[in-house]
Amino acid sequence: MKRWEKNVRKVVPYTPGEQPNQPDMIKLNTNENPYPPAPETAEVFEFFDADQLRLYPDPTSGTLVRAIAQYYGLKEEQVFAGVGSDDVIAMSFMTFFNSEKPILFPDITYSFYDVWADMLRIPYERPALDECFHICKEDYCKENGGIIFPNPNAPTGVEMPLADIEWILVHNPDVIVMVDEAYVDFGAQSALPLIEKYDNLLVIQTFSKSRSLAGSRIGFACGNPELIRFLNDVKYSFNSYTMDRVTLAVGTAAIRNRDYFLETCSKIIKTREWTKAELRKLGFQFEDSRANFIFAAHKTCPAKTLFEALRERHIYVRYFAKERIDNHLRITIGTQQEMEKLIEVLKELLALEENECNQ
Ligand SMILES: *Cc1c(COP(=O)(O)O)cnc(C)c1O
Numbered sequence: 001m002k003r004w005e006k007n008v009r010k011v012v013p014y015t016p017g018e019q020p021n022q023p024d025m026i027k028l029n030t031n032e033n034p035y036p037p038a039p040e041t042a043e044v045f046e047f048f049d050a051d052q053l054r055l056y057p058d059p060t061s062g063t064l065v066r067a068i069a070q071y072y073g074l075k076e077e078q079v080f081a082g083v084g085s086d087d088v089i090a091m092s093f094m095t096f097f098n099s100e101k102p103i104l105f106p107d108i109t110y111s112f113y114d115v116w117a118d119m120l121r122i123p124y125e126r127p128a129l130d131e132c133f134h135i136c137k138e139d140y141c142k143e144n145g146g147i148i149f150p151n152p153n154a155p156t157g158v159e160m161p162l163a164d165i166e167w168i169l170v171h172n173p174d175v176i177v178m179v180d181e182a183y184v185d186f187g188a189q190s191a192l193p194l195i196e197k198y199d200n201l202l203v204i205q206t207f208s209k210s211r212s213l214a215g216s217r218i219g220f221a222c223g224n225p226e227l228i229r230f231l232n233d234v235k236y237s238f239n240s241y242t243m244d245r246v247t248l249a250v251g252t253a254a255i256r257n258r259d260y261f262l263e264t265c266s267k268i269i270k271t272r273e274w275t276k277a278e279l280r281k282l283g284f285q286f287e288d289s290r291a292n293f294i295f296a297a298h299k300t301c302p303a304k305t306l307f308e309a310l311r312e313r314h315i316y317v318r319y320f321a322k323e324r325i326d327n328h329l330r331i332t333i334g335t336q337q338e339m340e341k342l343i344e345v346l347k348e349l350l351a352l353e354e355n356e357c358n359q
Pocket residue numbers: 031083084085086087110150154180182205206207208214217218219
């Protein structure tokens with residue numbers, strides 16, 4: 001070991017889903033939206049004046065923050081914007097999780113939380129989901145340094161009822177509770193209305209999934225103005241000019257088009273419900289999902305076998321080689337046509353498997 005090495009911050013990084021690039025692929029592995037972003041976003045690129053890029057962007061992300069506040073009927077002081085919700089959550093960990101006591105998040109959840117906690121040297125505990133992959137609210141009633149969970153949870157898709165979230169808030173008035181609502185727009189209930197009542201609640205959302213802008217990197221947090229002020233103080237101490245001018249304009253254009261947003265979300269929900277019924281017919285089992293993905297296990301065929309066989313046919317889904325979930329596939333909801341193709345291929349694969357077993 002080199003002598004300087006003991007002073008290096010060593011981290012085990014998060015592994016994002018692969019970004020394959022096959023012309024004929026069906027990409028259902030990273031929960032992206034299959035539909036394009038609102039048409040107004042294309043106009044931003046068409047009319048953007050490159051000369052503007054000489055100047056730094058607005059460090060407060062003012063136009064975007066105001067547009068988000070307006071959309072949700074909030075005050076500007078209740079909104080913080082960042083470079084994707086990954087950036088917003090990392091900033092929030094840095095700002096609010098500074099206790100000696102462990103923060104709490106589920107054993108099966110977004111696999112970035114433990115990476116940030118390790119990197120920032122935040123102690124943590126991971127209460128186990130129950131057999132059906134539901135969060136047990138009682139596990140979040142012990143002494144802790146803060147709480148975070150996605151709702152719906154990832155990669156399970158399971159929604160926690162708003163009453164349970166409020167129960168957790170009532171039992172944790174002395175720490176910050178973060179609800180990561182990356183998938184809330186696909187039919188779950190948002191905790192946003194609760195920020196008026198609980199000054200320790202931070203609700204985090206993203207433009208990456210429901211607003212089709214994973215490539216732009218826009219996320220935001222809503223909470224009490226005091227929380228937002230603390231978050232901004234940390235952000236300005238770290239990297240004050242976060243989002244670039246083009247992204248600010250794109251995000252602002254996207255959030256102003258409510259009808260397009262509602263329409264794409266409802267198309268995805270409809271396809272998701274169709275896919276659930278088809279998967280059940282094929283012998284898949286899963287908890288009810290309120291997200292833009294389904295987390296499913298097959299009754300007889302191992303998930304890894306299916307994952308690899310699909311991959312050979314350029315259909316990409318997500319497989320996690322992790323305890324408790326290594327027989328599940330996380331399948332993002334694509335267009336109706338893509339899901340029909342997936343079901344057709346799964347039918348073939350499962351028939352092949354069955355033949356092999358019977359030989
Ligand atoms: C996708 C995702 C995020 C990150 O989204 P970005 O805004 O693209 O950084 C955060 N939390 C969960 C649970 C997610 O699935």
